[in-house]
Amino acid sequence: MTTSPNNPLTSSEDSGFDEAARFDLLTVPLVGRLLLWRHSRTLLQFPVLLLSLVMILHGLFGPSISPKNLATVLSWVYFRGALIVTLLCAGNFFCLVCPFMLVRNGMRRFVHPRVAWPRALRNKWVSMLLFILILFSYERFALWSSPWWTAWLIVAYFVAALAIDGVFKHATFCKYICPIGQFNFIAATVSPLEVRVRLTSVCTSCTTNDCIRGRRDPANDPVVVQRGCELALFQPAKAGNMDCTFCLDCVHACPHDNVGVLSRLPASELMVDPTRSGIGRFSRRKDIAALAVTFTFGALLNAFGMVSPTYVLENWLGRILHLNSDGPVLSMLFVIFLVVEPLVLLGIAAWISQRWAGVNSRVFPLMVRYAYALVPLGFGMWLAHYCFHFFTGLYTIIPVTQSALASIGTSLFGTPRWTWTGLPTPIVQPLEVGFLLLGLAGSLLVAYRLALEDSQDHPLRAFAPWAAVCLLLWAASVWLMQQPMEMRATFMNG
Amino acid sequence: MAHPGMSPTFANAHEIAPGRYQAHITFSMAGDWVLLIHVNIPDRQPVYAQIDVKAVQPQ
Numbered sequence: 275m276t277t278s279p280n281n282p283l284t285s286s287e288d289s290g291f292d293e294a295a296r297f298d299l300l301t302v303p304l305v306g307r308l309l310l311w312r313h314s315r316t317l318l319q320f321p322v323l324l325l326s327l328v329m330i331l332h333g334l335f336g337p338s339i340s341p342k343n344l345a346t347v348l349s350w351v352y353f354r355g356a357l358i359v360t361l362l363c364a365g366n367f368f369c370l371v372c373p374f375m376l377v378r379n380g381m382r383r384f385v386h387p388r389v390a391w392p393r394a395l396r397n398k399w400v401s402m403l404l405f406i407l408i409l410f411s412y413e414r415f416a417l418w419s420s421p422w423w424t425a426w427l428i429v430a431y432f433v434a435a436l437a438i439d440g441v442f443k444h445a446t447f448c449k450y451i452c453p454i455g456q457f458n459f460i461a462a463t464v465s466p467l468e469v470r471v472r473l474t475s476v477c478t479s480c481t482t483n484d485c486i487r488g489r490r491d492p493a494n495d496p497v498v499v500q501r502g503c504e505l506a507l508f509q510p511a512k513a514g515n516m517d518c519t520f521c522l523d524c525v526h527a528c529p530h531d532n533v534g535v536l537s538r539l540p541a542s543e544l545m546v547d548p549t550r551s552g553i554g555r556f557s558r559r560k561d562i563a564a565l566a567v568t569f570t571f572g573a574l575l576n577a578f579g580m581v582s583p584t585y586v587l588e589n590w591l592g593r594i595l596h597l598n599s600d601g602p603v604l605s606m607l608f609v610i611f612l613v614v615e616p617l618v619l620l621g622i623a624a625w626i627s628q629r630w631a632g633v634n635s636r637v638f639p640l641m642v643r644y645a646y647a648l649v650p651l652g653f654g655m656w657l658a659h660y661c662f663h664f665f666t667g668l669y670t671i672i673p674v675t676q677s678a679l680a681s682i683g684t685s686l687f688g689t690p691r692w693t694w695t696g697l698p699t700p701i702v703q704p705l706e707v708g709f710l711l712l713g714l715a716g717s718l719l720v721a722y723r724l725a726l727e728d729s730q731d732h733p734l735r736a737f738a739p740w741a742a743v744c745l746l747l748w749a750a751s752v753w754l755m756q757q758p759m760e761m762r763a764t765f766m767n768g
Numbered sequence: 769m770a771h772p773g774m775s776p777t778f779a780n781a782h783e784i785a786p787g788r789y790q791a792h793i794t795f796s797m798a799g800d801w802v803l804l805i806h807v808n809i810p811d812r813q814p815v816y817a818q819i820d821v822k823a824v825q826p827q
Contacts, residue, residue, distance in 0.1 A: 339802055339818070341772045351773035419770040419800065580771075582798055667773020695775045760798035 299364075299467060299535035300525065309535070312500070312526050319376035326373045326428055332678055333425025343421035345428070347667070347674045350418045355664020358461070358657050365467035365535070366458045369448070369519035374435035378447070381436055391446045398456060398561040402568055405453035406612065409572050413579045414604055445504035448519055455519070460562075460569045462515035463646075464541040464653050464716060469518055469525065469533065470509065476532040477510035485509040485524040485533060500527045503552075509533055511551035514543030516562070541716045544646045545723035556646055563645040567616045570652030574750060575611040577659045581757035619746070620645060623739035631729040631736035643728075644740050647721040651744055654713015655751045658706035662755075665705070668696035706755050714748040770800040781805075795824045 300306040308314050325348070333345030340346040357368045369375075417423050431454075438447040448455050471477050484490075486508045488498035503509070503524050505517045512518070525533045547557050556562060578584055591603050624640035627633050633640060673690035680690065718741055725737035769776070774797070781791035795801055800822050807815040 339804070340770055341774065341776070343772070347772040350771070416770075418772065663771075663773050666775070670773050692776055693778070696773065758798060 296534075297537035298472065301534070309522060310525070315370060315521060316376065316379075318371045319373055322371045323373035323376050326432075330425045330428050333421040333428070336421060336678060336681065338421060340419045340421060341670065342674060342677055343424075344674055344678055345421045345424040346418060347670055349424050349428070351663050351667040351670060354660040357458070358653075358660045359664070361458065361461045361465050361653075362657060363466070365465040365469075366462040366515060366518060366520045369455060369458050370521060372519070374431050374452075375448070375519075375521075377432060378435045378439045381440060385440050387439070387441055387443045389442050391442045391444075391450055395450060397450070397559075398565045401451055401453055401456045402561065402565045404451065405456055405565070405568060406572070406608065408453050409576055410604065410608055412576070414600060444506070445519070449505045449517055456565055457569065459516050459518070460566055460649060461653055461656065462518070463543050464650050465515055466537055466540045467535050468515050468538050468543075469520055469522065470512060470536050470538075472532050472534045472536070474510065476530050480510075480530060480532075482529060483508070484527040484529055488523075489527045489529065502527045506552035508551040511549070513546075513548045513550040516543070516550065516553055516556075541650050541720055544649060544720045547643070557639065557643045560642055563642040566645045566649050566652075567620070568612055570648040570655075570747070571612050571616050573652045573655035573659065574747065574754060575608070577655065577751075577754045578611070580759055581754060582760040583757060585760065616645075619743050623743045626739040627725075627728075627736050630739070631725070631732040633728045633736050635728070640728075644721060644724060647717050647724060647740060648744070648747070650716025650720060651713040651747055651751075654710045654716070655754075657713070658709040658751070658755055661709065662702055662706055665702045666696045666699060669694040670696065703755070707752065710748060710751050710755070713751075714744060717744045769797060770802060795821075798824050800824070 298306075300309055308317075311317075329345040329348055332343055336343050336345070360367050411417060415423055417427065431452075434451065435447045438451055439445070484500075484502055486502040486506070488502040489500040491497040491499050501523050504521075505519065507517060507524075509524050509528070520535075522535075525535075544556075547555050549555055553559065553562070588600075588603050588607070591606060592598060595603070595606075597603055620641040621637060624637045624644065627644075628635065628637055628640060635643075672694050673692045676687045676690040679685070679687055721740040721744060722733070722737050725740065726733045729736035777793055777796055779791040779793045781789035784790045793803075800820070801824055803819040803821055805815075805817040805819065807817075809815065
């Protein structure tokens with residue numbers, strides 16, 4: 275297997291755009307000016323924090339019926355939909371407005387942790403397991419149908435962020451713990467915007483490295499007046515969106531005004547394998563590859579949990595294994611879909627690719643390398659799924675808000691219009707197919723670029739097994755989205 | 769439907785015998801549903817009731 279030179283994404287050829295001709299969000303009137311304001315993040319986080327508090331209160335004390343509660347409607351219809359659409363159209367702006375970090379930043383004014391996160395845990399394994407735990411809990415405890423549990427989940431996020439970042443320094447929670455953050459990091463690899471240096475030549479003459487060290491007080495050097503990247507991403511060597519929360523600390527810290535929010539070819543960072551600041555090479559990060567696999571196969575599993583055939587399969591599994599409770603059967607499905615199936619599919623593809631195309635690599639490293647090619651496909655599935663709920667429930671916020679206001683005695687917005695739901699399913703379904711096709715095209719393109727690098731003599735042979743895996747997963751996705759939806763709070767025996 | 773954002777179904781109940789009311793509801797999808805019954809009685813407070821309908825089977 276051949277590897278790319280260091281950080282090829284900094285060259286215009288590999289990123290797909292001329293360095294000086296890129297679109298830069300920070301140069302857009304009003305938006306750019308707002309984002310360049312030092313307190314812009316706090317300003318944007320504050321309304322989201324207020325919304326989170328409203329969701330917690332309504333979840334705990336509001337109606338117990340999920341479609342009538344702000345906690346569940348905002349979490350499972352709006353938040354997820356807006357998140358994935360923002361990642362598709364722009365970048366990881368949901369981490370930018372993260373309310374947990376606003377509270378955590380407030381705490382850090384008084385608490386200054388000195389403890390470093392244990393070296394053995396400086397990877398994605400813990401956060402990946404937490405991500406799986408969230409997916410599992412979503413199905414097992416029907417979080418979508420429980421405002422009370424949804425509210426406690428939000429509370430748990432706040433507590434975890436404060437506890438972790440209250441003890442450990444830097445952005446430990448974001449980088450190593452937060453499951454939503456990991457989802458955003460992986461998904462943002464296909465986003466069209468990236469926080470990166472405007473001109474690499476400016477960085478070569480920089481001597482202060484404020485983008486990572488933070489800008490110091492000229493009169494008192496140890497005092498940081500503007501922090502640098504807390505996730506250990508050194509801008510000149512940063513490649514792609516992995517681990518970037520779009521916090522814009524580097525933008526504010528750079529004394530040369532040389533960091534922007536620039537356009538790029540979506541998923542281009544998956545086509546190359548440079549040494550990335552704060553990350554290393556993707557091909558050597560088994561944990562991130564496993565996260566990418568979980569992201570992709572988890573997208574199918576999450577959608578599978580809400581269609582009718584699921585219940586048939588679970589009841590059948592329960593019968594043949596003599597199990598009559600949800601937990602063990604659901605656990606088994608998770609192991610099959612998130613461990614066995616990926617290992618088998620990727621293993622077979624890697625083995626064929628190695629043998630048939632003569633790729634000079636062992637099977638497991640090949641599996642790790644090509645796992646990233648599946649990300650666009652997974653993204654397409656998350657997009658199709660979340661947009662289904664987002665668009666078909668687009669107007670539900672209106673009656674739910676009317677109802678919430680009425681419950682506290684405010685009839686300003688009239689009686690709830692429960693007939694207002696969203697776009698008709700026949701309009702949304704073609705969009706879903708389009709999103710899935712977009713994901714397939716992205717994955718095929720990434721796999722082909724990797725195959726071109728791996729086997730110059732037989733690139734099509736190296737590519738074909740991975741294309742087959744992509745087509746198989748895509749067909750499964752299309753089949754899933756055509757199934758009649760069925761949402762039950764319990765899986766087995768009705 | 770118990771999932772937020774899904775389309776609700778509405779129906780009016782009609783008296784079929786003294787004190788007995790009947791409504792026809794089409795469950796548009798399988799899964800868990802919640803029936804919310806809203807009764808308006810002249811000159812009295814409205815009456816509300818909730819009935820959970822579990823595991824509606826696919827048609």
